[in-house]
Amino acid sequence: MTSILWTLLGCTQNLPYIPLFDAPTASTVVPAQKGTWEQPLGFVANRRSGTIVPLDLQHNSVLSDQLAAPFLRPRGIALGQSREIADIHMDAPAEDRLTAYAIDQKSQTLLQSPYIVGMLPEPQVVTPTYGDITFEDVDASGDTPTLSIEGLMPGATTTESWRVERSDRANGWWVTGSQSGRQENLLYAEESYISDGEEIELNLTGTATDGDRFLFTTNTQVVEYELDGMPLQLEEWDEAHILISVWNAERSESWLSVYNKRQQQEIGRWMAPVDSQLGTMTILNVDGKDTLWIADQANDRLFVVELSIESPMTSTHQEIGTLGPITDISALQTADYTHVYVASEQRVDVWDVQNTQWMHINPLQDFRGGVDLNSPVIGIASTQQSIELQSTSAWLAPKEDHVVVATLFNGSTIMIEGETGCIATVPGGSSLSLDGTAYGEIQFTDTGPVSNPQIYVSDAGTMLSTSNCGGVLLDEDWTVTYDGRTGDWLVKGSRSGEQDNRAHLDARYISDSGAFSFLMVNGGLPPTDGDNFIFSTLSNVLELSLVTNTAGSTEALEIPAAPTTFVDFEDTDGGWDNAIPNQYALIPITNTNVVVRLNLETWIVEHVWN
Numbered sequence: 001m002t003s004i005l006w007t008l009l010g011c012t013q014n015l016p017y018i019p020l021f022d023a024p025t026a027s028t029v030v031p032a033q034k035g036t037w038e039q040p041l042g043f044v045a046n047r048r049s050g051t052i053v054p055l056d057l058q059h060n061s062v063l064s065d066q067l068a069a070p071f072l073r074p075r076g077i078a079l080g081q082s083r084e085i086a087d088i089h090m091d092a093p094a095e096d097r098l099t100a101y102a103i104d105q106k107s108q109t110l111l112q113s114p115y116i117v118g119m120l121p122e123p124q125v126v127t128p129t130y131g132d133i134t135f136e137d138v139d140a141s142g143d144t145p146t147l148s149i150e151g152l153m154p155g156a157t158t159t160e161s162w163r164v165e166r167s168d169r170a171n172g173w174w175v176t177g178s179q180s181g182r183q184e185n186l187l188y189a190e191e192s193y194i195s196d197g198e199e200i201e202l203n204l205t206g207t208a209t210d211g212d213r214f215l216f217t218t219n220t221q222v223v224e225y226e227l228d229g230m231p232l233q234l235e236e237w238d239e240a241h242i243l244i245s246v247w248n249a250e251r252s253e254s255w256l257s258v259y260n261k262r263q264q265q266e267i268g269r270w271m272a273p274v275d276s277q278l279g280t281m282t283i284l285n286v287d288g289k290d291t292l293w294i295a296d297q298a299n300d301r302l303f304v305v306e307l308s309i310e311s312p313m314t315s316t317h318q319e320i321g322t323l324g325p326i327t328d329i330s331a332l333q334t335a336d337y338t339h340v341y342v343a344s345e346q347r348v349d350v351w352d353v354q355n356t357q358w359m360h361i362n363p364l365q366d367f368r369g370g371v372d373l374n375s376p377v378i379g380i381a382s383t384q385q386s387i388e389l390q391s392t393s394a395w396l397a398p399k400e401d402h403v404v405v406a407t408l409f410n411g412s413t414i415m416i417e418g419e420t421g422c423i424a425t426v427p428g429g430s431s432l433s434l435d436g437t438a439y440g441e442i443q444f445t446d447t448g449p450v451s452n453p454q455i456y457v458s459d460a461g462t463m464l465s466t467s468n469c470g471g472v473l474l475d476e477d478w479t480v481t482y483d484g485r486t487g488d489w490l491v492k493g494s495r496s497g498e499q500d501n502r503a504h505l506d507a508r509y510i511s512d513s514g515a516f517s518f519l520m521v522n523g524g525l526p527p528t529d530g531d532n533f534i535f536s537t538l539s540n541v542l543e544l545s546l547v548t549n550t551a552g553s554t555e556a557l558e559i560p561a562a563p564t565t566f567v568d569f570e571d572t573d574g575g576w577d578n579a580i581p582n583q584y585a586l587i588p589i590t591n592t593n594v595v596v597r598l599n600l601e602t603w604i605v606e607h608v609w610n
Helices: 002-009
Strands: 024-030 041-046 051-056 085-091 098-104 109-119 123-125 134-136 146-152 160-167 172-177 200-205 213-219 223-226 230-236 241-248 253-260 265-271 278-286 289-296 301-306 316-321 328-333 338-344 347-352 377-382 387-392 398-401 403-408 413-417 443-445 476-483 488-493 507-510 516-521 532-538 546-548 554-556 564-571 576-589 594-599 604-609
Touching: 024 085, 024 564, 024 576, 024 594, 041 085, 041 098, 041 576, 051 109, 085 230, 098 230, 109 230, 146 213, 160 200, 172 200, 241 278, 253 278, 278 338, 289 328, 328 377, 338 377, 347 377, 377 564, 403 576, 546 604
Parallel strands: 230 278, 278 328
Antiparallel strands: 024 041, 041 051, 085 098, 098 109, 109 123, 109 223, 134 213, 146 200, 160 172, 160 213, 230 241, 241 253, 253 265, 278 289, 289 301, 301 316, 328 338, 338 347, 377 403, 387 398, 403 413, 443 532, 476 488, 476 532, 507 516, 546 554, 564 576, 576 594, 594 604
């Protein structure tokens, strides 16, 4: 009866609650209409639990892969708690099948695991099996205990070897899986036992002495492929091939492994130049031909590879020097531009493919790179379609563009305009603060004899003109102080520091970075030493750093993983209408153990899985 209840309910009264996510670190999306799937499906890999959780992105729920009991959590894919899953890819080898590929950095292997193997009509997942149970009487004492396997759990059980060993010191039996690790729960004779992650249910009778052990295996058709080095990223090249960047530290060699999913074998390698270490990559069509852009993590450069899929070793490449070390890369190709985006330290730099140069995003700065994001970048992803931005152009016209979503180490998620490389902002863009010291105005303090310099107010009623490029103007307090010795004004920001450019009466002032400008006019009574203006500025960038979870509590998003972008369709008339596609980002939050679905056009979190 225990086994039947465990199978139906997915738990027992004595088991601790197992969260849906446990350090979610990677995600991927199977687009709608791929195979028999009418809705986009999300898949999230968990680094600590070693599971891949399926999500129904259209209905903001976990994927119901048990039609007879849709209230149960999905069975998903179990790869083993001892693994270190760094990246995943989902393949549809047939219309009614889904197979997972993952790179395990602990075993340095590529993993292949079937998930859905058919539809009858509900999804058919792999049924776990187990092999023969053998007993080793270590001290030849003649003990003959019996171990039986009462249950295996789809979505928890994986392919591995198990050892159940008697410990006199613990007065019980330690249960250890080659991929699930040593279990915290001890097995005791004559008592039903379920492993920590519900992988196996056991029952043991009889007695044994210290060190005696049972050995058996479980099987869910997970296959390991040796990679001969540390795998760093997984990328789909086409329907039949995936690419894996690999680094062998002992030989100081790096290569791109080309794996054929249909033949289920590595078909070749492209060896990277000496002293390089291949990492993150993206694919871009240039002049009608797909090219692979891949980062050299040991040197500040990109390799642009014309990949020969039939003979990878003969592939040719070019090199592009970058502006710093590379964290992640993505690409966009539109009718107006072709850009490669490189996450580097606290920036996202933009390579203009057509003009073969790094874009000078802020021409008033000498550095030809992206704006400072104030935190290291974790990952970036470009969108499949353009969205209507909330800000307007310099001519107040509506802006529509593709965007790049970036997750940052400080827990924030931001959005970068594809064409300009600037950070997307709220309507109106950066501005003078309406709160704090400035109260929406620039305040003047007269410290000596009466003076009356003024900041000119434009016809639009503004005292401060701010940069149209989001991220150039920061959230900070400013002081503009008259220097009686030099006869000009010292400008200093609480974050930007003292500016090289000094302000003068009756001349428009522009800050060093071009973040803002103002016109200070003479009021008739000259300024004296120490007179000052104070004001505050707001960047007003679109930023996601907090969410309300399903319990109604506000949670900070701690360490978001790299985002995955996808397109879904708005529900307009009680059914899903393909005429109104929306652009979204799926973002696993590693330390908070949640996954969010973010509408990029409205900048609203439409769902939180936790």
